[in-house]
Amino acid sequence: MGDFFMKLPDGFRQKFMQQVVSRTSPEDAIRLSSVSKLFQSVADSDVVWDSFIPPEHLCAIDPEIHIYNSSHHLFLLLALLPVYFHQGDDDNYVSAYPIPDCDKGPYMLDQWTGKRWAKTSPLNLSITYLHSDYWNTDWTPTVRHVVWLEIKDKISTFKLSPNTTYTAYLLFCLRNEFYYGFHVPLETSVGIAGEESINQFVYLDPAIAKAECQYIKHRDDNYFEVELGDYFHNDGETRDLEMTLREVKSGKPKCGIGFFMMELRPKRRSINLTHLQVERNTERREVEMPKEGEEGCEDNLFRKLPEGFAQAFLEEVVSRTSPVDACRLSVISKSFQSAAESDVVWEKLLPSDYRNFLCRADDLPDISFASKKDLYLFLIGNPLLIDANTKSFWLDKWSGKKCFMITTSSTQHPDAAHNEEYGDTYGHWRVNANGLSRFVWTPKTDQLIWFEVHGRMSTSMLSSDTTYTVLLVHKREFYDGYNYPVEDPIPFEASVGSREEESLKRVVYLDRKTGETGSQYAVERKDGWLEVELGEYFNKGGENKDLETSVKEVTSGIPKWGYMIQGIEIRPKRG
Structure with missing residues (x-):
């Protein structure tokens, strides 16, 4: 192929x-x-x-x-x-x-689905009037003092789009700042006149509706809309669809709401890509591929395609995108879904050398993956310790690029080699077993004056043609174990670059500063650690250089205590 x-x-x-x-x-x-x-x-x-x-x-x-x-x-x-x-x-x-x-x-065209939808007019609303009720019927029917509330409307299915699920909406407005009586639930129904319909209950008081987690929306035209129910329209039907809003049991007077119209709009699907998963509230469409002799496929080449070409073609196209794009494509149709979830696509979206890192894992879980996509989802959420607990490897969720965290080495004060009282004079590093760190051992400063840490890794491990952000992941543990912002954080000098090129230097702060934000200041991560951006590095690919990173503060003479260094994180720059 x-x-x-x-x-x-x-x-x-x-x-x-x-x-x-x-x-x-x-x-x-x-x-x-x-x-x-x-x-x-x-x-x-x-x-x-x-x-x-x-x-x-x-x-x-x-x-x-x-x-x-x-x-x-x-x-x-x-x-x-x-x-x-x-x-x-x-x-x-x-x-x-x-x-x-x-x-x-x-009738209107829905800009998202291309389906036809319908709306009514306030003049077409059918309202049940009692002698004891008071309505203001100027253009928009408004309840002034109503006990028996019953509103109906009809829409012909004459020109609705076939095989489509519709949602009926009621549009209303709050006519007075003071309105009352709508704290009780109102019964709704949507269905063909004369047939059994499904009833549900809604609140028209916006505050109560939100408290009950009910859909209610304040639109740009200053009307509120609330869902009355759903209706599935088959092909070739021409009947009257009846929509009803009713509250006749409480006996409580209602006042202050004007009813504008009802709309019948195609039900849209919802998509959640937070975890690269898809949720839909409509059936997935089946997209037919061009067939032999089909109108619009006049080119003879369409009639000479080998068997399975359409699937292979889509797989080839989708594999040239990104993981998040593949997930977006999977919601479009069954054909795209089949291509976007195939092992052929995800094998190309995974790094070409991912098997090498799996073999280097210190303790790979005994898991059987049903597909390459499942393997990808595992690698974005489960960093693997590799190379004898000196590195951590995982994949970036959005791009599929390789990410790493490497352990650091520290440099002692130059006088340490011939100063027996080094620990008392200049402070020292402690190495602790910390269950919150990815690595077994975590270095921690103890009244340290000469602060200098380094990290190094080969650029051949990084993804090609990728700009990486290099960060220091650490904590500042005070006596009570918390990371407090400070008024005057100590400036540190950070350096990122390869031996063959001049390193880029910048000033960073390992503490959070009260009232200040910016990449030079530490920020708290979801896992409770802090991170501060040390610099960036563009990896061209095809080169085997040493990417070297350092963070130091050796001039102030200020003791630095409580800094726990988990490692240096190297991940693709976003945006």
């Missing part, structure tokens, strides 16, 4: 990817555009965005008013413009303006 990739004609990769991306959604296309230049070129093409535009919505465009320079721009315009449908006895009509006696719409 690799030889076949080399023989592909110019532009084929772009054309094939356009066919794939056009079978996803606008949200997926936007996400793809941030993955790489190839995906950006594909996802921004007119071929892709033309596939997302329903021809019926083009009537909303007025050439004299609406100017656009691409199909993507046209789609964004259409997402802002309503269209109205009318189902007559002899013909169907569509217009950019309301049609007399039209009860079908307006």
Whole structure:
């Protein structure tokens, strides 16, 4: 298959990817555009965005008013413009303006899914009025003193997108600073008129809704929206969908809320990449690959593709991105998911020499990994001790680059070799077994005046063409064991560089300074240790140099006590 990739004609990769991306959604296309230049070129093409535009919505465009320079721009315009449908006895009509006696719409395009959605008007709300109730019905129905609250609305499924899960929303506003009676739950239902529907309860008081962890959103147009329920629309159905809000049991008067309209919008999926995992609240779409004789695949090459080419093609493309991009791609469709989770992709996303570091591990857990992705997830969260407890190795979550922490060596005062009272005069290092450190032994200063630590490792171990940040990971233990900020921290001199090149020097502070921030000051990590940035180093790759790091303070004469040095961390620079 690799030889076949080399023989592909110019532009084929772009054309094939356009066919794939056009079978996803606008949200997926936007996400793809941030993955790489190839995906950006594909996802921004007119071929892709033309596939997302329903021809019926083009009537909303007025050439004299609406100017656009691409199909993507046209789609964004259409997402802002309503269209109205009318189902007559002899013909169907569509217009950019309301049609007399039209009860079908307006309909809009959802900018994320490309699905059609519907909204109603305050005039269409069906309200149950009792003689004892008082409503203000100027444009937006507003409760002034209402005991029996029952509001209904209907939306025809005439032009809803098929095979789509919709969420119904109620839009309302707080008319008075003083409103009352909405501390009780209100019953909602969403379903086809005359059929059984699923009921749920909501609160319209924003404070109570948030306290109950209920979805409620204060929109930019100053309205609140609350979810009434979900509805799945099958293909070819034309029925009335009824949405209801009701509170008739408490007997408590309600006042101060105005009801604007109801909206029926496609349900969006949610994505959580914090741990490189994906959560979705809709079914994953199946993306069909270009097939022989299919419209849009007029190029004969599409009909001569070898078996399994589509999968191999996507694997080749995804493997040229990054681990986090592979996880983003896996949520787009089953085809992308299959490629983005394959061992072929993750073998290329793992460092080429990862097996070497596994063999050098001091104590590798006896774990069987079901896939290369599982191995990757293990290596980003479980640093391995290697080379006889002198180094720690793991992978950066976002880039897959190699990360290290190395142990340090200390330099004694020059007079130590011929001064029997060195320990009393200049202080000394203690070496402790600390259960909080990755390494077995942790050096700690005890009234030390001459502070100098060094670290060294070969640049051949680092990832190529990568800028690394070098940090000192340490603690300052006072008598009660805490890391306190101090008013006047001691300045230390830091140096980072290779022997063959001039080292970069900077002043750093191993303590946190009260009220000060910046990379030259220590900051607290999630694991409770402190870290301070010593400098940066760009590793070109293909070279075997010694990267040397040092931190020292030898001139002030101030005793330095309580500093525990875990090691020097070398990790890819982010951003």
